[in-house]
Amino acid sequence: MAKYRxxxxxxxxxxxxxxxxxxxxxxxxxxxxxxxxxxxxxYSEMAxxxxxxxxxxxxxxxxxxxxxxxxxxxxx
Amino acid sequence: xTAEITEITREEHIVYRKTPALTGNVMHYCPGCSHxxxxxxxxxxxxxxxxxxxxxxxxxxxxxxxxxNYIDIDWAEAAHGRAPAVATGISRLHPEKYVFTYxxxxxxxxxxxxxxxxxxxxxxxxxxxxxxxxxxGMTGGQMAPTTxxxxxxxxxxxGRDVKLNGFPMKITELLAQLDGTTYVTRQAVHxxxxxxxxxxxxxKAFENTKKDKGTSFVEIVGTCSSGWKMTPVEAxxxxxxxxxxxxxxxxxxxx
Numbered sequence: 001m002a003k004y005r006x007x008x009x010x011x012x013x014x015x016x017x018x019x020x021x022x023x024x025x026x027x028x029x030x031x032x033x034x035x036x037x038x039x040x041x042x043y044s045e046m047a048x049x050x051x052x053x054x055x056x057x058x059x060x061x062x063x064x065x066x067x068x069x070x071x072x073x074x075x076x
Numbered sequence: 077x078t079a080e081i082t083e084i085t086r087e088e089h090i091v092y093r094k095t096p097a098l099t100g101n102v103m104h105y106c107p108g109c110s111h112x113x114x115x116x117x118x119x120x121x122x123x124x125x126x127x128x129x130x131x132x133x134x135x136x137x138x139x140x141x142x143x144x145n146y147i148d149i150d151w152a153e154a155a156h157g158r159a160p161a162v163a164t165g166i167s168r169l170h171p172e173k174y175v176f177t178y179x180x181x182x183x184x185x186x187x188x189x190x191x192x193x194x195x196x197x198x199x200x201x202x203x204x205x206x207x208x209x210x211x212x213g214m215t216g217g218q219m220a221p222t223t224x225x226x227x228x229x230x231x232x233x234x235g236r237d238v239k240l241n242g243f244p245m246k247i248t249e250l251l252a253q254l255d256g257t258t259y260v261t262r263q264a265v266h267x268x269x270x271x272x273x274x275x276x277x278x279x280k281a282f283e284n285t286k287k288d289k290g291t292s293f294v295e296i297v298g299t300c301s302s303g304w305k306m307t308p309v310e311a312x313x314x315x316x317x318x319x320x321x322x323x324x325x326x327x328x329x330x331x
Contacts, residue, residue: 006091007084018108018308024268041107049081057268059092063112064103069092072084 005074006054010044011066017041021058021067027051030058097123099148108308110298111140113265114207117275118178119147121282131174132166134159136183139214140207143178157188160195163202174285176203181222182212185247189221192251199256199290203281206248206293209300210319217303221245224322229303244322248295252329258290260329264297264320266312277327297323 008029015037021044022030031047044067046052054071097119105111122131128149135143137156144151154162159177167175184192184206192204211229212218218231222244226235236244252260259281263274274296281292297319299311306314 005080005084007081009085014102016107020108020308020312023309049078054084054089054091056092060268060271061113061265063105063107063109063116065094065098065112065116067092068090068094070085070089071091072086072089 002053003073003075004053005072006052007049007070008046008052008058009068009070010046011068012037012043012045013039014064014066015041015043016064017043018063019044020061020063024057024061026055026057027053095120095123097128097148099146101145103146104142105139106302108299108301108311109139110209110265110296110300111207113271114178114205114274114296114298115140115143115146117265117271117278118176118205121275121278122147122149122174125279125282127174127282130172131176132170134163134166134175134177136177136179136188138180138183138212140178140180141214157183157186158191159183159188160191160200160202160204163204164195164198164200167200167202171201171288174203174282175201176205176282176285178205179207180213181206181208181210181220181247182215185221185245189247192247193254195256196251196291196293197254197256199258201285201288202291203278203285204291204293205278205281206295207298208295208323209298209303210244211300211303213300213303217300217305222247222323224318227318246323248293248323248328251293256290257293257329258331259284259292259294259327261293261327262295262297262323262325264315264325266299266315270325295323297325 032042301311
């Protein structure tokens with residue numbers, strides 16, 4: 001099991017679906033949802049949450065600061 | 077949400093979140109706009125340095141004219157291109173404050189060339205943040221002085237022609253020649269490593285203000301996916317392939 005487990009919470013209503021976080025994710029965790037938010041954007045969401053390592057690349061590249069990244073050390 | 081995700085998403089496990097220096101307002105920028113990332117970096121640098129109540133920003137005319145809605149500090153709004161002149165006044169009246177301007181290429185490199193040249197030449201103790209996306213974004217994607225040769229814009233539908241429109245202006249290199257500037261650099265925000273480097277450059281620029289070293293000039297090469305008629309991901313790729321050969325990244329001057 002990976003030493004670090006991560007999770008990403010996207011504020012779906014503020015997300016504009018630019019896709020930058022999906023491209024920046026090294027573990028292929030994120031994808032754009034089939035559903036749209038109130039503004040009609042396909043918001044970003046975790047498609048494969050078990051792969052997330054909490055590297056925070058998605059949070060860094062997000063232009064709208066809608067991503068909160070969590071990381072937990074599983075070896076503790 | 078599964079129990080495991082609930083376990084991970086506890087307050088003490090947060091490694092990245094929106095900085096408190098950003099207001100909660102939804103930015104008006106198009107999806108994937110570089111302005112959002114740059115606003116975030118400026119807000120993070122100000123928050124981490126603990127200088128929110130000592131910083132005054134001067135916003136330009138252009139897409140970032142509404143920057144005061146998003147970064148929770150004191151702001152002034154300048155006439156088109158005149159942000160360095162307004163910042164000069166603020167900084168001379170309040171020498172203890174951190175004063176910065178935030179300008180696009182239409183604002184700084186075109187109508188505001190005189191102001192930025194002379195503010196840098198006087199060595200005013202301010203930070204100038206210059207966002208270069210090679211186009212006038214707000215008004216509909218017209219040619220800017222920084223538009224690349226051959227680049228299609230709404231006023232150069234057959235591409236920028238050197239005989240008709242001249243050459244792209246490398247304003248950052250010009251400003252590095254002036255004795256008043258202490259730190260002149262060019263950065264980008266297209267990948268996580270580039271974003272970290274850009275943040276370090278901004279931090280250094282604000283530290284120079286504290287040391288009263290003169291003008292720090294940070295150019296950030298950005299994208300305008302709406303003006304370039306591309307998706308944000310394509311725009312980043314286009315920027316790497318076309319903008320970086322003309323506008324190479326890195327420190328140009330650091331004294």
